[in-house]
Amino acid sequence: MKNPIRDLPHYLKIFQTYLGRRMYYVFALSLLAGLAEGVGILMFLPLLQSLDSGSSSATGEMSMASEGVSAHVHDLFSLLGIHDSTVGVLIIITLAFLFKGALTFGALGFSAYLRGQLLRELKGRLFDHYSNMTYGYYSSRDTGYFINLINEQITRALQSFNSTAQLGTQSVNALVYLALAFVVAWRFGLMALGVGILLVVLFRKLNGYVRNLSRKTASENGHLAKLLIQALHAFKYLTATDQTAGLRRSITVSIHQLTGYQMRTGIAAGFTQAAREPIAVVFIMLIVLIQIELLKQPLAPILVSILLFYRGLNAMLSIQSYWQGALEQIGSMELVHQEFTKQRQYQGRDGPHVLGALDKAIRLDDLHFRYDQQLDDVIKGVNLEIPVRTTVALVGESGAGKSTLVDLITLMHNPNSGQVLIDGFPGENINLSSWRQQIGYVSQETVVFDDTIANNICMWADDSEQGVQLDDRIREAARQAHIAHFIESLPDGYQTLVGDRGLRLSGGQRQRLFIARELYRKPNLLILDEATSALDSESERAIQKSIDELKGHITVIIIAHRLSTIRNVDKVYVFEQGQLVEEGGYEKLRDTKDSRFGRLVAMQAL
Structure with a gap:
């Protein structure tokens, strides 16, 4: 099993394939938000040093200005004219956090916008590919496979992008916090970095386990979709002959497999979530103890470093949580990406x-x-x-x-x-x-949509052909297919809903509706593949008469x-x-x- 961390650039490349450079704008906004919060935290340093020295006098100010980060913060306050104003410092801190909040909202809002775009683009693009794929590739797959991909797996792939974006945000935050902690108290920061590396190593196997579960879940979703579609399409036959039990066993096994994968994934996520706070507190206490008792460091920088380190360690633990969340759905992203690759290979070849x-x-x-x-x-x-x-x-x-x-x-x-x-x-x-x-094509298997009779004939004709002219064409096609009398006897006429695959119509009525659609199109070539096989003798004679009337007008x-x-x-x-x-x-x-x-x-x- 490959290391999931090493595959992160590969996954980012996949997301970039569909989103381009837009996805990196989220990380840029997160970086600015993290810097704003870090600056706000650093503003506490002079206040804490004043308390640590027991005075806010000039002596305290000189001590504050004596070295490192404190000197730079003091210089900044002097430049702003608030070096001796506690209220002014508090206002700066407040503004820094408000700015951070605005940037965080921008990052999250833009991430939501990108997720919506990704969903729209992927589903639309995959459907366009499906519309033009070769018949050979279509016949090599089952309906459940295609529905699972465009309906379920793309949505799960979107969730994977969301987790990956959050992972990027937390990575930026962790780097900012730990870097600032390192600047304020470098020994403290060095210890924090070591803890972060240790966490990555500890969770490595768990991440690989979660990714493997994700791939199995994505595959099993497709298998279950196939079984459910078959069961629903054959509902009448299976119920009438009491043969549901055999198919139910297969569906039950698939459901158990799928829910088992999801439970194990949830348990792994629960462990990560539960471990976050205890790990953070234990490591912080250890490092504070070392800083105060062994290294005899002053309290003020340690307190600021604790806050930065706690933020940084939480961000690192969030990285693990979001990375695990991304891996929970990454199997879907892999499946979708593989399908796009296959679709490029099996697209119908257009001539010039x-x-x-x-x-x-x-x-x-x-x-x-x-x-x-x-x-x-x-x-x-x-x-x-x-x-x-x-x-x-x-x-x-x-x-x-x-x-x-x-x-x-x-x-x-x-x-x-x-x-x-x-x-x-x-x-x-x-x-x-x-x-x-x-081409007009009437096959042995009737193609009827769950919509009105009118829409089944005109196939949702566009706005350029509405009104009386459209109605006349629909009625003429129905007359030619010898189904007009039946339609006009219905309470809702041409606005009657026919049900899923036309189940509210008889076999002969479905076939004549199918023929009416093809006659509505006024084709130059009409193909009738066992077109009258489902008709009674009277309907067959009527359709035969329609076909004979077309002789010499179009190719049949x-x-x-x-x-x-x-x-x-x-x-x-x-x-x-x-x-x-x-x-x-x-x-x-x-x-x-x-x-x-x-x-x-x-x-x-x-």
């Missing part, structure tokens, strides 16, 4: 060419694709062309590669060899947004197992184990002897 509206064809040229280098190709040497404003069907048994082919056309995946050409431009040269904005790609839905397409492409094995018109392929498509049609008794 901004694509205009699709007006020629989509062509696949000797296309090969595999999900992993250790596995076989799932797309093998596919060559085909989809002319603009034609309707084509991709058919074949499950696992034939149809959905993967669509993912390549939408540029979600990059081929291992060959090219996807959109209007003659290779996919790697195309600006992704300019192509994907032209249909993936279908129910071959009755593709009778009117311009061309059928038949796939088997990732290879294109047949192509042609529906009736021609159906009636061709020994046709694979003909066998598929026959199996469905069409």
Whole structure:
């Protein structure tokens, strides 16, 4: 295990990556605040020396001016014209502490501002990365992993920054107090420095232990989030079949692990907190005893040094406390930083060419694709062309590669060899947004948001398109998807809330709402991946009519197992184990002897 103290510059560098030099402003303000308080404490020295000598007379003043710090303080008072004024000295002390308070408030307030900025910037930046990450990286992780990072771990990383900022503040204070103690009574200051070094050594192993717990806590949070999301998404199935117990055992184990880490971290923090005052008092008493009994030092500088040393030792113990607090959350900061590094590696690669509206064809040229280098190709040497404003069907048994082919056309995946050409431009040269904005995509898994029906159709259209025009577009899309009659029969109409993932709607209603959204977008390419699989026969016929009405107006790609839905397409492409094995018109392929498509049609008794 590496020494956490040695890793402090590494952690500061991570924070600086996201905050820049702004974070050091906190330390500068803390330094000024510490100096102001130190000056205020030093102002007590002449008063105490006067009491120690038993007089505030000129003799006392000369004694006060005789050497060291006292001489400098006396000169300062003389310059201000208050060398013989107790009230004036008290006013200076008060002003010093007021100034210190103002600077401390500035440091704490600016630290709070930076924490807010860090939270805003990290969450916003990570979500932007998530929006543009490769589909391959997304599919290699679970939903709980991503939610844990952006929701939980960034917040905990913020707490780590807060503790680190406080650590910096206390470090500055400790240096100021101990340095002043050293100046007033150097033997006293030397002893104080030795105590500080001893404390760092004593707490070293405890810090390493706390950091290890932090890393385990951050990892276990992600595991628990994954299990909870799975349990909630499958709530209906698990409850209806009384199969909650198995998943509950896994969740219980994860909760026990997580709370165990947190309890051990809390016990370590409790030990540090409880030990602070006894350690400070014991060491102060020892050093005072040595100063008075063995070294026979005068009382006045010792009293000032005690105050400075007590402040300094408390600051050093606070350093340990805040450093431990930073380490409690540092696993989260490490996890977040690692994720940003991975996201930079797995971001979608944008090409320079901004694509205009699709007006020629989509062509696949000797296309090969595999999900992993250790596995076989799932797309093998596919060559085909989809002319603009034609309707084509991709058919074949499950696992034939149809959905993967669509993912390549939408540029979600990059081929291992060959090219996807959109209007003659290779996919790697195309600006992704300019192509994907032209695509409407209806998948087997309905995508419905916990919001109103209207917002589910228009996807929270911006302010530039509000009012009657927007309402008309929403209603037209609903009519085309044959769901308008149902929506208008609801008490709240288009403002009806559909619930989480549309649970207040039937499967067919969710699918038609999904289709309405894609028709609202007026895409140039519409992809229907088993789009009617969840519909009843009547709804399927209605949607089929809508699709047929689009023929000749936009380009349509249909993936279908129910071959009755593709009778009117311009061309059928038949796939088997990732290879294109047949192509042609529906009736021609159906009636061709020994046709694979003909066998598929026959199996469905069409």
